[in-house]
Amino acid sequence: MLDPALLVPALLTLGVFSILYRENPVFRCIEHVGLGMAAGYALVTIVFNGMLPRLVAAARHPGDMAAVLLALPLMAGIAFTALRRNALGTLGVTIAAAIAAGFAVPGLVQNLILEQMRATMVPVGLSSDAGFDSLVIAVCVLSTMAYFSFTREPRGIRGLAAITGLYTLMISFGASFGYAAMSRITLLIGRFLFLLRDWLHLVN
């Protein structure tokens, strides 16, 4: 219980939980220490693990075409981190955005559009459970998309589809809320297990 390796984390945990009682400077101090350390940790990881190994490898083979080509993004990256808008920095951002966008296009078309459409276009019917479920899903998918169609006023069959889409979305959001609640509670259980088991040894 008095082992510093457990006492410090336990006191920090209790310090964070103190905000539940009321606003206090202890919580604010811990909050800012956490933010600073998180930024410092991320900076070290990004620089030492994310950038340096590749740059060192490139520096060891300066004649290599791949290493030479790395000079442009490196300069653009340095210009970008200068935090003032400049042409080289803008070039770096543009290159990164264009490459990321280009890489995404085939996957978006294949996995978010075509595969999802293929999974919807399956035999439907009222005679079997599977056929009926497929029919419900197909109708609800179309209705959900109709709900987000704003080109014309939703009247008649369009209005009915939009309402069905809204209710479908609400069912889905309800399910997502249930899972999100589960997730938050799980994280709290983790902290309580630390306090009760690891620190106070009240739980085996």
Place this chain on the structure above:
Amino acid sequence: MLRALTRPLAILLGGAAILVYFVPHQAGQWVEARLVDWLVLLQAAALVAGILALIRRQLARVRSGSLSQRIYPMLMLGSMAAMLIAGLFGTTAATAFGALYGSVLQPIQASMLSLLAFYMASAVFRSFRLTSAPATILLISALVVLLARIPLGEQMIPRISVFATWIIRGPNVAATRGLWIGMGLAAVATAFRVILGVQGPSGGGRS
């Protein structure tokens, strides 16, 4: 000169990034590896720029605020500096960097996120209301899933798991599928706008 190059370069590199997916040739893979190399380095630079912006903002707060207002940004900068200095001497668990992470940052991060459970409970008590038909449907769906995902709920209402599974595999799949398809279409359109320079830093006047 550089500004004139920006848009053609975006079209060239973005177009190449699309095409290499369909070219299993070694040359295509070499180009893909270079594009990935660039992307990783530039995104790392973007993350570093973000953290530098945070440092600048905190320095400005230290300079401008009163003594009581200076304490928190100073604490933030001090703890960041401690982590950076510790990181210079190694980043494994056995180093000071690892010890600071394990005994200070880890409990703070875990506790901060776990606070959300308390706030969520308070919010559902005060704001989750049966005030309209869509809200009622959302609430019923949430209640069913909340009870069905725990052993106690399955014991109290035996058929609730079947209903929850139907919600997850039926309407939930339909709604998310509609959203994924819509997101996919919008993302493809945006990707082409970025590559062609209609949107983003090289065009449209926005960055």
Place this chain on the structure above:
Amino acid sequence: MRISYLGLLASLSRIDRRIIYLLVACAVALPLLAASTTRLIPAEESQSFHRAIAQLAEGETVLLAVEYNAGTAFELEPMVVTLVEEVFSRNARMVVSCFDAQGVGLVEETIAELAAASGKTYGTDWVFLGYRPSAPGVIISLATAPYAVFPRDHRGNSLSDLPLSSSLSGYADYQLVAVIASGTTAQDWVIYGTGRFHAPIIVGLGGGIGPTFQSFIDARTITGLIAGLRGAAEYEQLAGRPAEALRALSAQSTAHVLLVLLIVVGNASFFAARWLERTPY
């Protein structure tokens, strides 16, 4: 008399938030003191998740992509622990990549402990690549040119010097891809990874985004799915390794029941207050 009951009910809406916090704390803490485990009926997606790992043969290689930090560790670490134990017990090999800059130390420590307990050697049975920025870049690189982004592993070894990683050239070297993620990395794997990797992809997710991935199971974009503590507990049971997730489920149960009661009482109180406002006496 009826009015006074309603008044009492209506007054509950003004209850101090700290009482609700105390109820939440009790609902979570008390079941932990009297811990018990129950048997679950695993979902089809959890069974597919487990089956994909159970089918691994000796010497096959798993690519494990992990994205969590200290904040979300308790939800996802049980998944990683069971998965790594199962993979090692089948004498399969593992390449691990971390997608969260703030989770690198945590992930390496966890897997190193499990590897030591299973008697596995670093470099031969498993390799930790560490963290690199840009999830899309890393995913594409792992599929086609791993050395472009990872010239060295997290410990500074050259990948071409380690027996396991020296044999890696891309997607064809992996028999299974497992993604355990709390954020958008799983979505990145769906968009960038599924077309490039030919191996089946299984996904373990934080509860918040779990239901949104069900449509990828139906579309067969991913093979298996476990979400949240419930998913982790089902997987522990299927793997025959009951641990943290199954144990925490009792506390999860009481907390969920409390949430349901809060919703019901909150609404009853709201409508009671509204009825009293509209009633003239």
